Amino acid sequence: MTVSISNTLGGQREPFAPLDGTHVKMYVCGMTPKREPHIGHARLFVAMDMIRRYLTYCGYEVEHVQNITDVDDKIIAAAEREGITADAVAQKYTDAYDAVMGRLNVLRAHVFPKVTETLPQIIAMIEGLIEREAAYVAEEAVYFSVPGFAAYGALSTRSEDSGIQAGASGRVDDEPGKRDPRDFALWKPAKPGEPWWSSPWGQGRPGWHIECSTMIYETLGARIDIHGGGADLIFPHHENEIAQSEAYTGEQPFAKYWLHTGLLTIDGQKMAHSLGNFITIEDILESYSGPVLRLYLLSVHYRSPLTYTPESLEQARAGMARLTGALRAQAGGAGSADEQLTQAAQRAEAGFFDAMNSDFNSAGALGQLYELVRDINRLSADAQPAALESAQGTLVSLADVLGIDLQEVLEAELAGGDGDASGFIDLLVELRADLRKEKQFALADKVRDELAALGILLEDSPSGTEWRRKA
RNA sequence: GGCGACGUAGCCAAGUGGUAAGGCGAGGGUCUGCAAAACCCUUAUACAGCGGUUCGAUUCCGCUCGUCGCCUCCA
Known part of the structure; x- marks a missing residue:
């Protein structure tokens, strides 16, 4: 049984086969550290962490790179608002990200490239694109030339005459010298007071999309296995990444599997900093433990849209209490139920891996865990300690595959808390x-x-x- | 307007071409001094609607409706 993955590119579910044996190159579009991360971000990073953990469990060596976009209009705006430098803003919210991901038990990426530390490479890639005539220098900026890239629109299934031109209209006036409405900036001039870097095209900064192409090329190479991000990045961000990278390296596919997480909505709208309707991860962690929030996020398949409601977190809390409750069950019998318990554990394990192999179906996998919980509670009175502990061990190790440490949660329930009362x-x-x-x-x-x-x-x-x- | 995703019981949520996991909640029991926890039973004449393909569809196809997303920054 192998892992199958739903690939946004092509829209099909495919068997997972890395480019190079068991080595998996995975890139996740990370944070722009401009505000405190909210639970929509948590959804992405928990999902990707779950996927990374599962692939690792399956014997793959996952190399995980996640960028930090520490140069951005919103960061500059935040710097003005908060009266500190853009660097300080980026550092502050990068720290906030780190703190909160730790509590969610999200493994750290192996590399966290930053835009500010990748400028020479970004400039080199833009130069390369110009040399290849995939990009051109306009009056103020450098643009990627979309008409020259035949495969443009493949990821987002948009054709030239569908929505792209219509959507891009109105932007053309602001960008003198741009040849096609779909063309996008690789390098743009700095406005007064903005951070800038010197380049062959004057003082300015990179466009949004080029950083990811460059960072991937520098850290993982011309082609990668998995590229992940929120569904809102499919167009134009990821579409543009493909165009830049494939035009630059001449190799394709740039990324073999494109994984996108469904967006988290609240009150019928996407949760977003820009909409002001966000709940920070830190806020949730005031009332719920990291594992409970993680359990909540894994209770829904990562590709599906997720509607946030306070009730659903309460349900997750109850679910967590149920999972740890099975660990508190005591063996009370001579062993008449041992065989049944063993079979229940095997059944749960098989169901768990079936679900996980089907596009990382953590929700289905959790269902198997709850069934095992019921069997443990039902049979423990007639089981011997060894059989019970074995079944409980299965429960713990399966939860661990999802990044949920039940032992730790149980210990926190029994002791922990602030101070020691x-x-x-x-x-x-x-x-x-x-x-x-x-x-x-x-x-x-x-x-x-x-x-x-x-x-x-x-x-x-x-x-x-x-x-x-x-x- | 174009492109895409989603629509399963009071709520959350898996899944399958042959009549629907699991969790929460609710009701009734067992246990308990009473609770709690746990266990048992009950809570979907069928998966948005309408057509089509099929011996048979919730599960494939088409259309409609609804919700959300993208087309501009966005995880």
Whole structure:
């Protein structure tokens, strides 16, 4: 059974076969660090992380590069707004990104190229494109010549006479010397006060698209296996990348598999900084743990649109409590259910990998985990410790493939939190046990209720009382 | 206007050419001093609508409607 991938290029699901054996070159269009990352960003990066982890699990060596667009109109605007330099803005929000991705258990890319550190290479690539007559120097800027690139529109399935010209109209006036409405800037002049770099075409900065082509060429080479990004980047950004890269290297396909995540919407609209309707990842993490947010994002197939609602996060929290709950199950039997448990674990494992092999269907894979949870809870009383622990081990290791560390979440439920109040909680639990012995149930229940209000959940069992924190 | 994606129960969400995983919520039980957790049962005359292909479609094709996205910065 091999992994199959839905490829935006071609619109088909295809078996995954890297260009070079088991080596996978993966590039993800990263952040423009201009504001705090929001949960739409989280969706992309968690999805790509899940894919990277799964491929790695399958034995591939994934080389992951993710750019940082630290030069951009919005960054310049943010610098003015915040009264700091553009560099400082980029650094501030790059740090914000790092902090939050760590909590979501997103593995760091192996390389994070920045535009500001790639200028000579970008200029060299533009020069190369001009030499190849794929680009031309206009009055103020350098443009890529789209009419010279026959395959233009293949990714976004747009033809010249469909929407591209109509959409580009109105921009032509602002760009003197541009020959075709579809042509796009590789280099543009700096306006007064903007950051700039010297180039053969004067002081200016790169266009948006060229950076990715250059960074990929410099870090991964002429051709890569996987190129990922949000669905909103298909056109024009990724279309333009293909044109630049293939025109420059003469090799194609530039990227073998194009993976795009469905956009996250809120109140019927795409979540975006520019629309002002965003919820930052940090905001969510005030109320929910990283693993819960990650679970939420993986509960929907990465290509589907995802509508954010507060309720869906509550559902994810409940789901997480269910997953860790199965880890707290105790073996209580002589082993009459051992065989059933073993089979349940095998069934879940097989279903899990079937789902994951089908275009990284994390939602379907999670469904298998929940089934295993039910079987563990149902059968634990009649199982021996070894069989139960084995099934629980399967649950933990499958969740781990998705980047969800159930052991860690469980430990956080049992201890963790700010400061360590465990001693005091244990004391209250003991006192309550005494009250219960004295049949002072009103007081005992008060202790329980008050603790619950503080997020500490008590569960009585014949063997005593256990407590945990709300996920 | 053009291009694309999506439309499954109260909600979230997988999936399949042969009559629909899972989760949340709700109701009823078991357990419990009462709870909680867990388990069991119940909660879709059928997957937006209309046609078509097929022995048979939710699952393929066409159209319609709706939602979202892209065509301008955008994950």
